[in-house]
Amino acid sequence: MDTFSELYNRYADRVYRYLLGLTKDSAYAEELTQETFYRAFRHLGKFRGESSLYTWLCRIGKNLFLSEQRKHRRIVQPDPTHPLAEGEIPFPMEMLLDKQTVLSVHKALHTLEEPYREVFSLRIFGELKFREIAEIFGKTENWAKVTFFRAKERIIKEMEARGWI
DSSP states (O other): OOOHHHHHHHHHHHHHHHHHHHHSOHHHHHHHHHHHHHHHHHTGGGOOSSSOHHHHHHHHHHHHHHHHHHHHOOOOOOOTTSGGGGTOSOOTTSOOOSHHHHHHHHHHHTTSOTTHHHHHHHHHTSOOOHHHHHHHHTOOHHHHHHHHHHHHHHHHHHHHHTTOO
């Protein structure tokens, strides 16, 4: 197995992007990333190899995030100074051209129920592959694709219904 610093160098950026997709807050995502790797270091011996290390790290990060949400009932607001808020992450529908459109997508996204909201966020904001999303949920890659497609369709319908597009 790689040294822990090699694991950190290999996965830290991807774990950070995943957590940024969940939190929409760069500072909070960085804090959670650090705590994720701290916990992974403490419990590396408990890793059973039933998933990839990346999936295991994302699961730790997600559990930390959910725990913090429950503990502090923290309301996650997008960081307006972060490039994600300005639409610099590519969007497959090529809709994120300005801040108003990004805001509209976020508003529509928050009308979705789970798992659609999280799958969409992981794919678009976390830049995860369908295979990685499937691993996180313990589902098939096809499930991740279908769920993302349905989420995207629901967001488009919501935006059309509200006259945002």
